[in-house]
Each structure stands twice: as C-alpha cells, then as structure tokens.
Amino acid sequence: MAVRVIRFQATPNPNALKCILDRSLGAHPRSYFEPPEVATDPVGAALFAIEGVTNVLINADWATVCKRPDADWGPIRTGVERVMADVEV
Numbered sequence: 001m002a003v004r005v006i007r008f009q010a011t012p013n014p015n016a017l018k019c020i021l022d023r024s025l026g027a028h029p030r031s032y033f034e035p036p037e038v039a040t041d042p043v044g045a046a047l048f049a050i051e052g053v054t055n056v057l058i059n060a061d062w063a064t065v066c067k068r069p070d071a072d073w074g075p076i077r078t079g080v081e082r083v084m085a086d087v088e089v
Helices: 042-048 073-086
Strands: 005-010 016-021 030-032 053-059 062-067
Touching (some): 042 053, 042 062
Antiparallel strands (some): 016 062
16 A cells, blocks of 8 residues: 655755655655665665655655755655555565
8 A cells, every 4th residue: 555645744844854754654664865875775775765865764654865955845746755655565
C-alpha cells in the first residue's frame, strides 16, 4: 500500500520541511547527507534524487527533507508526494 503525505510542516530551518505521513516507513530512524549513503535505502535514494534536496531524515511516520537555499519548495513537495505514492509498505 502506498504512503500518503498528510501534510507538510514548516520547521525553524527555512531550508527544512517535515513531511507527516499516513503510515510508518520503518522502526529505525535514518539520516543521509551524501548520495552514496542511500545505496541500500530505496526511499532515501528516491527522496535524495529530487532536484534541490541536500539531506534526508526518515523516522517512522515522518520524514524531513532539506534543500539548497536557492531551491524552490514547490517542485520538492511534488517530488516527495510522488516518491511516497510509489512506496509500498
């Protein structure tokens, strides 16, 4: 069953966005700062592959994505929703 983004939540960091999900992506939190780190995590790799994303934190039923300061949130939000729709949990 696909994962749905319930809402996006701003954080104190203007370059970070918390994505509240309708189900858990796993019991163990994981964080990625470099593309090679996501090699064994398809969800992390797909999120990291979104243009402008610089790092990803995945923790149970939420994920936080960070972006380059010059990147626009619109395409990143769309990318996150598309990635989650393709996740089978």
